[in-house]
Amino acid sequence: MSRITGAARLAGIVGNPVAHSLSPIIHNAWIEALGLDAVYAAFTPRDAHGFAVLVEAGRAGLLAGVNVTAPFKEQAFALADTVSETARVSGSANILRFRDGRVEADSADGEGLLWALKDQAPELDLNGAPVVMLGAGGAARAAVAALAGAGARVRIVNRTRERAEALAADIGLGVEAADGSGAFEGARLVVNALSVKPEIDPAGFASETVVMDMTYRPLKTAFLTAAKAAGLITVDGLAMLVGQAAPSFRTLFDAEPPAFDPRPLLLAHLGEAE
Template sequence: MSRPLITGVARLGGIAGNPVTRSLSPVIHNAWIAAAGLDAVYVPFTPRDPAGFDTLVAAGRAGLLAGINVTAPFKEQAFALADQASDTARASGSANILAFRDGQVLADSSDGFGLLMALREQAPDLNLPGAAVVVLGAGGAARAAAAALAGAGGQVRIVNRTRARAEALAADLGPAVSVMEGPDALAGAVLVVNALSIPPEIDPGRLDPGTVVMDMTYRPVMTPFLVEARRAGLTTVDGLAMLIGQAGPSFQAIFDVLPPDVVLRPLLLAHLGEPDDGVVS
């Protein structure tokens, strides 16, 4: 995979967050750029604070950037700065994609798309319409997950240590999303999604047989939560599959082309220093 020539008409994209040094997005997008032979580059941006992020978006509005992905802690700010937002971004109240076109800022969110794609790939027998699903956490990742799962027909239960924050999230997302506490929250759930940045205080061995367990983090790819779930005989879905899934719409929004057909998982596992697990995504 050779590196294409960068010329004076190169398109500049990137990812903005703080911290962002461990992001795999530059690895993904630059692999696609190289495979497609685009005159483009995708780089990391680390605004120090909200004012710095405002400056970055202003640069995009001024024509200096084609678009950016956005990660913590700027997703809600990205949504607020947009001139137009997709239905998906409005549903989650945040954006992980900003595209800059003719002085306008266009916001979208592909986190939910990535989550659903990961479920289709690694838990193909999961049936969401009408089913109880549990989301652990009430932050930005949980908001995107809950919005996507509710949109797919799931009856979403938010479980969070701070009930007030969970209730605020549920109020924003509508009647398909509720707040539950204690062991009853997990009863009958077909899916449990960890949207926390830490391992949850849940024993997967106590979940119903057939429950699918997903962790939205990917360092390591097989998190302790997923390891325990697999030991309990449950189907697991990892955050790396979600990361790859959400990247496709981002690439198209930023560079105006579909991503080329590149098998990314082995490349990303090698970058993480983890063995190739044979999963295709």
């Protein structure tokens, strides 16, 4: 059983909007399981100025650290005093740790994606594999960096090709912009980082293609449903969320997450079934 005293460590999730976030459910369940004197809350700054004020509160010692979600990931990266190599490559941060008046930035989004693939598509070997990323926005950036770092050859397909080319140039490591149906030729993995259903039909993918959607609302997106109907292996966004939560927990609370899977709790909260 967790306890809250005057020595409690305070951390949380920052975004706008953030009321839909499942991160407090994950972290507070782990806190309770470990009996930590800590709490993980949600913060909703009104704007960039509000976010900067919250970061200053962290510098002043009022917070141990925060996870960061849209629209503040790039600002979090810019306000940090030190930046991990992972965050530097992705150009954004989803973890800020406050220590001795300084702000340390890191990104666990890519690690979360790789964890989800290992969990739900364990046979997939990324080394040398052609991978298609649908989208070139903030959600795609850390994912592309992680996939490229794992040895995949990433093709970015985006409505605006210039944005895909800019992301490819930023990441390097065998990443390229692509378009047309040829982009999907031989793909071992197709990841949707768009907020809408892609116009491509998974029924046209090769039988060994793994299909992933980074969103978890809804969990069974139209894209994943179509992929499953085509007999393809699918990976959902909830697995990615759980995957990035573990390194976040270690950073924010200096503790190893307990050995219990928060997925059933999250499914119950979402009103979803496996």
